[in-house]
Structures are given as structure tokens and as C-alpha cells.
Amino acid sequence: MTAAGVVFTPKSPPERLREVARAAEAAGFAQLWLWEDCFYEGGLTSATAALAWTERIEVGVGLLPVPLRNPALxxxxxATVARMFPGRFRPALGHGNLEWMEQAGARVSSPMTLLREYTTAVRDLLHGRTVDVEGRYVRLSDVTLDWPPASPPPVIVGGRGPKTVRLAGEIGDGVLLDAGFALDKVRDVFATAAEGRTAAGRGDPFDNVVFVELDPTSADLAAQMDESIATLSGIGADTVVFHGAEPSFDPEPLIAAWETRGT
Incomplete structure (x- = not known):
């Protein structure tokens, strides 16, 4: 069954997160997603707060730009968030906007190499493994988490291009595609991720996540949501996440529409 979620974008002030998170849960959404866009709101701090304010809803961060943090950190x-809220945290890793990474003094010459090394190290650490690696960017010496999660969260990889998407299938637990792409592109992304999984000989669970942008002023939001889920699940989406269009990015009309579906 396809899971449905809604996005609280960092265009909204962080003090609104509590009411939105609780409203999304009350409306019946399975997931609430956050963005860590530069230079707005911290994804991990926001996710922890949203999880603490709610009881059931899963919270994802799509995505955490890998150049900004040491992989051990x-x-x-x-791991800390996953242990405090078992089964409810869904982190996604990705390149980040390269211009923003430049602004932060964190841009690297080979984003693909960094993403591969970083995702592999983080996933290994979350699974309780000792990481001893001397890569081009990731250098960890005999690092083991003292408190790895009993049930590691899925490490999802965000991407658009075929190399990143294939990497997601090869080493990640899911792929995240942002909004605005035609169905053929979405289908290609899922197929490319599947190719990566086949090449790596993987058969473990994998989550195809796609964001969908909707106009929050539309009169038929609920119908658009149902149609999007039906269409995207038909081409392989496991999770469909809605967010409001510019300029407001307001999630509240989406939450209200979801709550009144079928009434």
C-alpha cells in the first residue's frame, strides 16, 4: 500500500511546526517531511521536535546535504533520533544544492564520490558496524557507534540524475525524487534505481519516494491527491509526499483536504 505524506517546508517559520505536525497526524497522513534548505531550518532539530510533539506519524528529512556534516556526526x-523514536524517522541524504554548498564553504570537486563514501559509512555505522576507511573525502578510524539503533532507519538517497539514482539503488534503502517531473521521468528514476539494486545483488526492502507539488488554492485538492497516488503507485511509487506550490508553500490546505477525503 502506498504511503502518503505532506511537507512542512522551511519557508514556514519553525514555530509553526508543532501545530502542523499535530494536524498532519490527526488528518491521517502516514508521514511528515521536512527540508533542510540553506539557510533556513535545521533538519535534524526540526525532525526531533516534530517526533516529540506527535505519537504515530513518521518524520522524514529530505534531504540532509552530505557536505555539511561529518558522517560520524x-x-x-x-542513531539518537532513531532510538528515541523507533520506526518513525526517515533520513534522506543527498548532494545538496551545489551553489549553497559553495556559499557554506563545503562544496567538493566530486559530489558523487562524496555521496558514495558518506552514505556507505553512515549506513554501516547505523547497522552497528565498525568503520575504518581512508577515502577521498570520508576518513574514519575504527569508528563504532556506542548506541546504534536496534532497528536502523532506512537511509534514503535523494537524486535526479541517473548516476545518483543508480547509486541510491546500489547502496541506499530508497530513492527520493523531488517534484516537477513528468511521469516518464519518475518511471525512469525507479527503473534506474532498480538497475543499481540488481547490479549490487540486493533484494532487501527499498522505498521509491516521490514529492508532488499541488496548488493549495485548488478547489479539488482531495481529488488531485487521490489521482496522484493512484497514478504514481501504478508506476512503482511506494511513498507519495505532497507539498504546496509557491509562493506560500502552505501545508494546511493540503492537510485539511486529506482529512476530508471521502466525506
């Missing part, structure tokens, strides 16, 4: 933070 990222694994520590993710």
Missing part, C-alpha cells in the same frame, strides 16, 4: 545524530 550524522550517524550519531540519526
Amino acid at each position: 550524522a550517524a550519531m545524530e540519526i
Whole structure:
């Protein structure tokens, strides 16, 4: 069954997160997603707060830009959140906007190499493994988490291009595609991720996540949501996440529409 979620974008002030998270849960959404866009709101702090304010809803961060954090620190933070809220945290890793990474003094010359090394290290640490690696960017010496999660959260990889998407299938637990792409592109992304999994000989669970942008002023939001889920699940989506269009990005009309579906 396809899971449905809604996005609280960092265009909204962080003090609104509590009411939105609780409303999304009350409306019956399975997931609430956050963005860590530069230079707005911290994804891990926001996710922890949203999880603490709610009881059931899963919270994802799509995505955490890998150049901004040491992978050992990222694994520590993710593990802590996952242990405090078992089964409810869904972190996604990705390149981040390269211009923003430049602004932050964190841009690297080979984002693909960094993402591969970083995702592998973080996932290994979350699974309780000792990481001893001397890579181009990731250098960890005999690092083991003292408090790995009993049930490691899925490490999802965000991407658009075929190399990143294939990497997601090869080493990640899911792929995240942002909004605005035609169905053929979405289908290609899922197929490319599947190719990566086949090449790596993987048969473990994998989550195809896609964001969908909707106009929050539309009169038929609920119908658009149902149609999007039906269409996207038909081409392989496991999770469909809705967010409001510019300029407001307001999630509240989406939450209200979801709550009144079928009434």
C-alpha cells in the first residue's frame, strides 16, 4: 500500500511546526517531511521536535546535504533520533544544492564520490558496524557507534540524475525524487534505481519516494491527491509526499483536504 505524506517546508517559520505536525497526524497522513534548505531550518532539530510533539506519524528529512556534516556526526545524530523514536524517522541524504554548498564553504570537486563514501559509512555505522576507511573525502578510524539503533532507519538517497539514482539503488534503502517531473521521468528514476539494486545483488526492502507539488488554492485538492497516488503507485511509487506550490508553500490546505477525503 502506498504511503502518503505532506511537507512542512522551511519557508514556514519553525514555530509553526508543532501545530502542523499535530494536524498532519490527526488528518491521517502516514508521514511528515521536512527540508533542510540553506539557510533556513535545521533538519535534524526540526525532525526531533516534530517526533516529540506527535505519537504515530513518521518524520522524514529530505534531504540532509552530505557536505555539511561529518558522517560520524550524522550517524550519531540519526542513531539518537532513531532510538528515541523507533520506526518513525526517515533520513534522506543527498548532494545538496551545489551553489549553497559553495556559499557554506563545503562544496567538493566530486559530489558523487562524496555521496558514495558518506552514505556507505553512515549506513554501516547505523547497522552497528565498525568503520575504518581512508577515502577521498570520508576518513574514519575504527569508528563504532556506542548506541546504534536496534532497528536502523532506512537511509534514503535523494537524486535526479541517473548516476545518483543508480547509486541510491546500489547502496541506499530508497530513492527520493523531488517534484516537477513528468511521469516518464519518475518511471525512469525507479527503473534506474532498480538497475543499481540488481547490479549490487540486493533484494532487501527499498522505498521509491516521490514529492508532488499541488496548488493549495485548488478547489479539488482531495481529488488531485487521490489521482496522484493512484497514478504514481501504478508506476512503482511506494511513498507519495505532497507539498504546496509557491509562493506560500502552505501545508494546511493540503492537510485539511486529506482529512476530508471521502466525506
